[in-house]
Amino acid sequence: MPTISPPQNPEANSRVKAVFDDIRATRGSDFINNLWHYLAFDTGLLESTWRDVKAVMTKPSHLDPMTKELIYAAVSIANSCEYCIHSHTAAARAKGMSDKQYAEFLSIVSLAGRTNHLLNGIKVPIDPEFNHDD
Numbered sequence: 001m002p003t004i005s006p007p008q009n010p011e012a013n014s015r016v017k018a019v020f021d022d023i024r025a026t027r028g029s030d031f032i033n034n035l036w037h038y039l040a041f042d043t044g045l046l047e048s049t050w051r052d053v054k055a056v057m058t059k060p061s062h063l064d065p066m067t068k069e070l071i072y073a074a075v076s077i078a079n080s081c082e083y084c085i086h087s088h089t090a091a092a093r094a095k096g097m098s099d100k101q102y103a104e105f106l107s108i109v110s111l112a113g114r115t116n117h118l119l120n121g122i123k124v125p126i127d128p129e130f131n132h133d134d
Helices: 013-028 032-037 043-057 066-078 081-095 099-121
Strands: none
Touching: 013 032, 013 043, 032 043, 032 081, 043 066, 066 081, 066 099, 081 099
């Protein structure tokens, strides 16, 4: 159950409309997902969140777009964010992820979770070779 209600007509606010228009243009789609509708209750929060998402997730970088979505999905699994798990898995699929890639991704996430728990429980000391030296 949501903790707030989204604005009834968010695009009546020119700042919200500008963000929504930029989302549409950036994604090449008229679809505005619920995250943005709910964040529209606070224009500053909406603007800063979209600015950061756009800067990290849509700008060309050293990571390809599907990898970015899979990283986001993995963190979302770790943080139990059901909405983001669905959103970023769908985005990874839209960027070409196959069922075989998804199965491999889930096996890696599962393995990382299991070994993280083991290492957190045992408190294994970090090998000096793993430290980054400039």
